[in-house]
Amino acid sequence: MTALEKGQKVNLIGPLGNGFALPPLPSSASIILVGGGVGIASLHSLAEILRDTNLFVFIGGKTRRIFYVWKILKN
Numbered sequence: 001m002t003a004l005e006k007g008q009k010v011n012l013i014g015p016l017g018n019g020f021a022l023p024p025l026p027s028s029a030s031i032i033l034v035g036g037g038v039g040i041a042s043l044h045s046l047a048e049i050l051r052d053t054n055l056f057v058f059i060g061g062k063t064r065r066i067f068y069v070w071k072i073l074k075n
Contacts, residue, residue, distance in 0.1 A: 017042070025053065029054070030054040030055075031056070032056045032057075032058070033050075033055070033056070033057045033058070035057075035059055036059065036060040036061060037061065047070075051072065052074055054072070054073050054074055055071070056070070057070040
């Protein structure tokens, strides 16, 4: 993709995989999302849906060097 020109069109396929449904959440809910490897791809979309909650996202990989914590607290 680094060789593409700005505005150049590309063909994509997706989304792939299985979706999931969320149960009703109380307004005071704090949500923790945990993912690693290919499991982190769907966390972004889920985090967008849950952006009005207290949200903590933990992302890890095979080594200790790959670890990320994302915290969003609603006001």
